[in-house]
Amino acid sequence: xxxxxxxxxxxxxxxxxxxxxxxxxxxxxxxxxxxxxxxxxxxxxxxxxxxxxxxxxxxxxxxxxxxxxxxxxxxxxxxxxxxxxxxxxxxxxxxxxxxxxxxxxxxxxxxxxxxxxxxxxxxxxxxxxxxxxxxxxxxxxxxxxxxxxxxxxxxxxxxxxxxxxxxxxxxxxxxxxxxxxxxxxxxxxxxxxxxxxxxxxxxxxxxxxxxxxxxxxxxxxxxxxxxxxxxxxxxxxxxxxxxxxxxxxxxxxxx
Amino acid sequence: xxxxxxxxxxxxxxxxxxxxxxxxxxxxxxxxxxxxxxxxxxxxxxxxxxxxxxxxxxxxxxxxxxxxxxxxxxxxxxxxxxxxxxxxxxxxxxxxxxxxxxxxxxxxxxxxxxxxxxxxxxxxxxxxxxxxxxxxxxxxxxxxxxxxxxxxxxxxxxxxxxxxxxxxxxxxxxxxxxxxxxxxxxxxxxxxxxxxxxxxxxxxxxxxxxxxxxxxxxxxxxxxxxxxxxxxxxxxxxxxxxxxxxxxxxxxxxxxxxxxxxxxxxxxxxxxxxxxxxxxxxxxxxxxxxxxxxxxxxxxxxxxxxxxxxxxxxxxxxxxxxxxxxxxxxxxxxxxxxxxxxxxxxxx
Amino acid sequence: xxxxxxxxxxxxxxxxxxxxxxxxxxxxxxxxxxxxxxxxxxxxxxxxxxxxxxxxxxxxxxxxxxxxxxxxxxxxxxxxxxxxxxxxxxxxxxxxxxxxxxxxxxxxxxxxxxxxxxxxxxxxxxxxxxxxxxxxxxxxxxxxxxxxxxxxxxxxxxxxxxxxxxxxxxxxxxxxxxxxxxxxxxxxxxxxxxxxxxxxxxxxxxxxxxxxxxxxxxxxxxxxxxxxxxxxxxxxxxxxxxxxxxxxxxxxxxxxxxxxxxxxxxxxxxxxxxxxxxxxxxxxxxxxxxxxxxxxxxxxxxxxxxxxxxxxxxxxxxxxxxx
Numbered sequence: 001x002x003x004x005x006x007x008x009x010x011x012x013x014x015x016x017x018x019x020x021x022x023x024x025x026x027x028x029x030x031x032x033x034x035x036x037x038x039x040x041x042x043x044x045x046x047x048x049x050x051x052x053x054x055x056x057x058x059x060x061x062x063x064x065x066x067x068x069x070x071x072x073x074x075x076x077x078x079x080x081x082x083x084x085x086x087x088x089x090x091x092x093x094x095x096x097x098x099x100x101x102x103x104x105x106x107x108x109x110x111x112x113x114x115x116x117x118x119x120x121x122x123x124x125x126x127x128x129x130x131x132x133x134x135x136x137x138x139x140x141x142x143x144x145x146x147x148x149x150x151x152x153x154x155x156x157x158x159x160x161x162x163x164x165x166x167x168x169x170x171x172x173x174x175x176x177x178x179x180x181x182x183x184x185x186x187x188x189x190x191x192x193x194x195x196x197x198x199x200x201x202x203x204x205x206x207x208x209x210x211x212x213x214x215x216x217x218x219x220x221x222x223x224x225x226x227x228x229x230x231x232x233x234x235x236x237x238x239x240x241x242x243x244x245x246x247x248x249x250x251x252x253x254x255x
Numbered sequence: 256x257x258x259x260x261x262x263x264x265x266x267x268x269x270x271x272x273x274x275x276x277x278x279x280x281x282x283x284x285x286x287x288x289x290x291x292x293x294x295x296x297x298x299x300x301x302x303x304x305x306x307x308x309x310x311x312x313x314x315x316x317x318x319x320x321x322x323x324x325x326x327x328x329x330x331x332x333x334x335x336x337x338x339x340x341x342x343x344x345x346x347x348x349x350x351x352x353x354x355x356x357x358x359x360x361x362x363x364x365x366x367x368x369x370x371x372x373x374x375x376x377x378x379x380x381x382x383x384x385x386x387x388x389x390x391x392x393x394x395x396x397x398x399x400x401x402x403x404x405x406x407x408x409x410x411x412x413x414x415x416x417x418x419x420x421x422x423x424x425x426x427x428x429x430x431x432x433x434x435x436x437x438x439x440x441x442x443x444x445x446x447x448x449x450x451x452x453x454x455x456x457x458x459x460x461x462x463x464x465x466x467x468x469x470x471x472x473x474x475x476x477x478x479x480x481x482x483x484x485x486x487x488x489x490x491x492x493x494x495x496x497x498x499x500x501x502x503x504x505x506x507x508x509x510x511x512x513x514x515x516x517x518x519x520x521x522x523x524x525x526x527x528x529x530x531x532x533x534x535x536x537x538x539x540x541x542x543x544x545x546x547x548x549x550x551x552x553x554x555x556x557x558x559x560x561x562x563x564x565x566x567x568x569x570x571x572x573x574x575x576x577x578x579x580x581x582x583x584x585x586x587x588x589x590x591x592x593x594x595x596x597x598x599x600x601x602x603x
Numbered sequence: 604x605x606x607x608x609x610x611x612x613x614x615x616x617x618x619x620x621x622x623x624x625x626x627x628x629x630x631x632x633x634x635x636x637x638x639x640x641x642x643x644x645x646x647x648x649x650x651x652x653x654x655x656x657x658x659x660x661x662x663x664x665x666x667x668x669x670x671x672x673x674x675x676x677x678x679x680x681x682x683x684x685x686x687x688x689x690x691x692x693x694x695x696x697x698x699x700x701x702x703x704x705x706x707x708x709x710x711x712x713x714x715x716x717x718x719x720x721x722x723x724x725x726x727x728x729x730x731x732x733x734x735x736x737x738x739x740x741x742x743x744x745x746x747x748x749x750x751x752x753x754x755x756x757x758x759x760x761x762x763x764x765x766x767x768x769x770x771x772x773x774x775x776x777x778x779x780x781x782x783x784x785x786x787x788x789x790x791x792x793x794x795x796x797x798x799x800x801x802x803x804x805x806x807x808x809x810x811x812x813x814x815x816x817x818x819x820x821x822x823x824x825x826x827x828x829x830x831x832x833x834x835x836x837x838x839x840x841x842x843x844x845x846x847x848x849x850x851x852x853x854x855x856x857x858x859x860x861x862x863x864x865x866x867x868x869x870x871x872x873x874x875x876x877x878x879x880x881x882x883x884x885x886x887x888x889x890x891x892x893x894x895x896x897x898x899x900x901x902x903x904x905x906x907x908x909x910x911x912x913x914x915x916x917x918x919x920x921x922x923x924x925x926x
Contacts, residue, residue, distance in 0.1 A: 053454060080456030092451035094444045105444050106455045110437045115465050119432040128437065171456060499710055502703065546721060549714040556711035563704050564690055 006031035006175055006207050011062035014047055021047040023231035034201055034208045036218045039228035045211045049177050053086040054079045083174035091160035093152040099163055100148035103135040106170035138166050142196055158185045175207040182214050190214055194221045336475045343471030419480055426473055503559045526551055611864045617749045619856025620756035625811030626836040626848050628804035634780045634843035635800050638701055642709035646676045646808025648716055648826035651816030672813035673806040680805025683708050716823040748817050760849050776800060835881035839888050855881050
């Protein structure tokens with residue numbers, strides 16, 4: 001049963017001076033799925049994301065294929081251009097700009113972004129207006145529409161998470177890696193976030209790969225779960241299968 | 256004298272607009288190379304032989320043949336800008352590969368000094384220690400059209416000053432247009448968080464190289480203009496204290512704000528010219544006329560430190576990237592039809 | 604044909620030793636508080652001028668001028684720390700701002716020295732120390748000052764290593780260098796240790812400066828003219844390594860003198876280009892080995908220890924990776 005895997009990670013590792021943060025990890029992520037990555041702190045989840053998104057270079061051996069292309073040697077901006085986006089555990093927004101500017105930045109293919117074209121406003125103004133509308137609609141869908149004018153360091157933590165998510169989606173990605181999208185956020189909002197994720201997947205077919213600790217909400221929305229422990233993937237499967245897995249229960253759920 | 260002093264302020268603002276772009280990028284460093292490389296460009300600007308007879312003959316020619324005079328000047332400016340750009344590109348390669356952020360500043364600072372040393376020691380460029388003298392303002396010839404009198408020597412300088420100010424304004428406009436565009440957004444994002452910008456698909460190293468080149472071009476222009484104004488291109492005019500002054504102008508006036516830069520440039524140039532003038536006036540009272548200059552540099556240093564400690568953003572605040580998108584929204588208040596922002600911190 | 608060589612090597616050693624002493628101070632601030640202190644070079648100037656002043660009162664007394672320079676610069680270092688760096692660092696500003704601030708401090712000190720020197724008539728001054736020869740090696744005059752510099756560099760290097768590895772204060776400093784928050788929580792009196800660090804850094808800078816000043820004419824830009832060299836040393840060293848700094852200091856010293864002589868003799872390169880040599884070195888190092896020569900003294904020492912342990916007791920098990 002070879003499903004269409006949009007992301008295919010094979011046997012990758014990352015060592016930091018004697019410590020194997022990621023150890024021979026192999027797994028596929030099905031196109032259009034919502035896949036969760038769980039595990040204790042320090043099990044290597046964020047490092048795995050760093051490896052996939054190009055922020056860190058993996059050790060020799062293994063491969064990372066995205067949408068049929070090998071991306072393990074590419075720099076992060078090229079990986080993004082191919083359609084793979086990523087958010088961070090602590091929201092990294094651009095503090096010198098407003099929320100709207102932050103979101104508009106994420107859009108691809110902006111003509112005005114070349115220094116030669118930039119001074120000629122008429123060349124890119126039309127596109128700019130469209131983008132602004134799109135960004136605002138995006139924000140409205142996540143119910144943060146009113147925040148557009150605020151400087152990005154003036155909003156609350158939960159709002160920052162939403163802005164980050166919004167930015168991610170703005171880039172029209174084929175797949176998004178979300179690093180703890182609901183950490184530190186009120187439970188009600190966590191539900192909303194996951195609902196938005198599911199909606200987004202339904203509407204645009206975006207694949208989501210999510211690191212999460214809030215198992216309750218996660219299990220309700222995901223198709224597949226990967227369990228990571230000490231750099232290794234110990235279990236893969238649907239939420240029901242995972243819950244029944246003995247190793248996992250001992251190590252993580254403490255049952 | 257007072258009039259020409261006034262008009263000189265314009266020139267100072269000029270080299271700095273490139274620097275503001277740098278600040279938009281957060282590369283505090285870019286300013287360093289730009290200001291330090293001014294001598295190189297100044298040298299390029301003239302490209303003439305050095306001996307005294309050449310100097311005199313240049314003056315005669317300048318007086319008699321207006322067209323040539325202006326043409327040479329324009330060519331010099333263009334050459335300086337191109338040279339600036341090229342140097343910017345060349346320097347950006349090793350400079351951007353460094354591991355730590357501040358390396359960049361240091362490398363650029365010392366590159367600037369290195370250029371200064373090369374120029375001083377290589378007679379072919381820049382005539383050694385004395386520099387190139389006798390570079391006449393491009394409008395020298397105008398004075399022959401005016402009746403003799405006290406005003407006569409001032410005219411060409413005055414005209415040139417106006418031209419400089421005009422060019423400075425032009426640079427200002429360019430900088431503003433670049434800043435208030437998606438590219439401006441891009442610059443700010445790279446400045447704020449390089450990794451995050453990269454994860455959103457922006458090619459950070461390319462942007463940094465671009466900025467360095469743009470800044471260098473503007474600096475080249477500034478160097479050439481300066482040299483034509485002063486009449487002498489001497490490498491001693493371009494010590495790191497110059498770079499420092501530029502930084503102070505930037506931070507004082509307003510971080511990442513072009514208008515702020517104008518304000519800052521004005522203030523510092525006032526300080527600069529003021530100290531020179533008072534140095535000359537007070538010469539008889541002081542053991543060393545340079546004291547005022549030393550004092551001025553010390554004052555600048557103190558200003559910068561105070562700014563960094565208490566008001567990092569400078570006089571004018573950073574503004575939004577004002578693109579057409581602004582017409583869609585009301586940034587003064589909240590748009591009536593949008594839903595209120597969800598508060599992520601609502602307690603269950 | 605090579606008659607100039609021994610003299611040249613001697614001067615290289617001298618310069619190198621000075622660089623070592625001064626740069627160790629810079630490495631200190633880089634390692635412990637991660638500050639690339641552009642004002643460090645000014646300690647050199649101040650130290651040299653202290654030498655000028657003190658030696659006019661106590662001529663020919665190397666000890667007194669050395670101590671005076673150390674103290675004066677240590678004091679200066681404390682002042683700039685409390686006035687400029689501490690307030691900024693407490694606010695956790697970005698490193699750009701710290702660099703800018705250190706430039707400002709450097710400028711302030713430099714022109715302050717200019718001002719003072721012009722009032723005192725010392726814009727171009729010499730120290731009153733008699734330089735005498737204590738012997739000859741390979742037909743060159745070995746003077747007391749050369750010997751002093753070399754011995755001083757070695758002594759300081761050894762003392763510092765001992766300090767860092769055997770005293771509590773030294774260990775605290777290393778702890779701060781490694782992880783300042785952890786150090787704080789572990790009970791290290793961080794502000795006091797940092798003060799001491801500044802005393803050392805400034806003092807070393809001044810000490811190097813005063814010895815340097817013996818042979819040269821002291822001017823207010825003395826320190827600044829060596830800024831490039833000092834930074835070249837720490838870059839070659841990999842920024843935070845002590846052994847690297849020692850090696851780097853001598854490399855730069857040699858390139859400045861012997862290499863320059865070589866280029867001058869055989870390729871007719873004028874001496875005016877001398878300041879460019881460290882610059883070239885920096886570029887080369889950055890392109891080839893951006894981490895410097897000795898990026899990790901820790902593992903180096905550990906390896907040596909393990910080797911020694913194995914040598915004396917072959918049945919010793921190798922301990923696993925501890926990082």
